[in-house]
Amino acid sequence: MRRIFGLALVLVLLAPPAVAATPPGDQPLPGYTIDNPPLPPAQVGGEPSRVLQGVHEHAAYTIEVPPRWNGRLAMWAHGYRGATTVLTVDPPAYGLRQKLLDQGFAWAASSYYANAYDVKAGVLGTHGLAKHFHRLVGKPRDTFVIGVSMGGHVIGRSLEQFPGFYRGALPLCGVLGDQELFDFLVDYNLTAQALSGIRAWPVPKDYLTAVVPRIQAELGLTGVPNERGAQFAAIVTNRSGGPRPGAAPAFTFWKDFLVALAASASGEGLAADPGQVATNALTRYEPNAPVDVNRAVQRVLPENLRARLTPKLTEVPRIVGRPTAPVLSLHGLGDLFVPFSMEQVYQRDVRRNGRGDLLVQRAIRAVDHCEFSPNEVGAAWDDLVTWVDTGRRPAGDRVDDPAVVAAPDYGCRFSDPTAHTVPGNTRRLFPAC
Structure with missing residues (x-):
């Protein structure tokens, strides 16, 4: 009986994987x-x-x-x-x-x-x-x-x-x-965490409800930013194109939305989670005072290094x-x-x-x-x-x-x-x- 079971297991392992049927081109792919x-x-x-x-x-x-x-x-x-x-x-x-x-x-x-x-x-x-x-x-x-x-x-x-x-x-x-778009979105959250002293990366499930309010309170982002909040706004300005007209109202307009993007992965795979290619390993942040952000910030490497480096056409090429x-x-x-x-x-x-x-x-x-x-x-x-x-x-x-x-x-x-x-x-x- 054991030999029969073993033979069956070998046959299962050697069998080619099942391939989902692809519909003809005049129909959407499965799930769509x-x-x-x-x-x-x-x-x-x-x-x-x-x-x-x-x-x-x-x-x-x-x-x-x-x-x-x-x-x-x-x-x-x-x-x-x-x-x-x-x-x-x-x-x-x-x-x-x-x-x-x-x-x-x-x-x-x-x-x-x-x-x-x-x-x-x-x-x-x-x-x-x-x-x-x-x-x-x-x-x-x-x-x-x-x-x-x-x-x-x-x-x-x-x-x-x-x-x-x-x-x-x-x-x-x-x-x-x-891919540098996703570097910017990672920068936004990691520098906010470094300046607030609240490290939460990878972001937990309660990031938006429990962690983000604490970060915002530490930086004064729900009202007039404090000194660390002002440094954060300046870093965001520099990382998004440098000092320019409209930079201050732009930060106010976008600051809450960009935090939410850290928890926006919609499923598995690169297209659903393009943040897999993001990194801040070599990023230098300015201004670097009063907090030494370049020393304090958490550094992350791309979760999907192959997708980051390949010259092939991918979902995030x-x-x-x-x-x-x-x-x-x-x-x-x-x-x-x-x-x-x-x-x-x-x-x-x-x-x-x-x-x-x-x-x-x-x-x-x-x-x-x-x-x-x-x-x-x-x-x-x-x-x-x-x-x-x-x-x-x-x-x-x-x-x-x-x-x-x-x-x-x-x-x-x-x-x-x-x-x-x-x-x-x-x-x-x-x-x-």
Whole structure:
């Protein structure tokens, strides 16, 4: 009996692992559903557009073609969807949908085949849909890509994953600093813990309810920050892009939200827990007084070192800084969800690779994430297209000179003055230009 049991065990161990059946490409992956209701056609010159919707390579998509298509295509790369298992499609925002159609451009947008922080799904889904567009509508003479937030990470990697495929790129509030975004979020919590004297990393289950209130009380963050709280705010400013207009109100606006992100892992796997790649092992914090933070802070290495270092396309991939097409980016000065430092990191990488002539960056005087006006985005789009068509590089802001970035009027050049009067946005946290 024992020999029979042993033989059975050997057979079980030698058997190949069960493989979950993958549905055909016109269906979502297991665990996902699709919500992509019919999109009413837009009116273009008094005529309706042509809208195509469906599922391709497990991702939902929407394509819209104007009545007189100019042969050009703009891909729209959406941002972070969170832990939801419902795949959805966004049309281009900021008035771009109508603007593109009026200019004769077709546009296409993918839900990607997965949610959470899955840049790989965005890179492959956007490229795959662009190829599918060739079969459904026709091969465009050139293809642009526009994206927001995580969609900026998708853009930065797409330009390197598929060199020469895209003719121009417009990342908005983009994660162009790739994994260093998650370093910043780790920095935020670890420096708060070091300054408060309350060490709680990895964060316990009761971090938000029991630990964070103690940290906030120690630093005076529920009212006027004390001396250590002021040092914390200064460190956050320096790590997010340096002294600049709007830094103080930005800290007040974001301080509670950023603490909560330390406990935001939504499941297993890199996409659900992108903080696995984060580290502060070599970070130097300034100012380093009155508390010697560089000595007191807990140092952490990446939980997933392989994901941090691999050049392969992963859910949280590296962007080397080798764009193969003109890139014009917009970024809010006070955005701390995806901080302005992302632009500085990307510029450093691009210049190191000798491709600085392919990058133009613009600072917008806003605090909320991806808070742009249609005028700001529309002007950037027009300038990008002109750049691609004529080779004339448009104007931008310097992001690498601390004195320039700290000037009181920094960000005024490309910020829409009419947005300063719009109720409910954060423009009034800055003095009018």
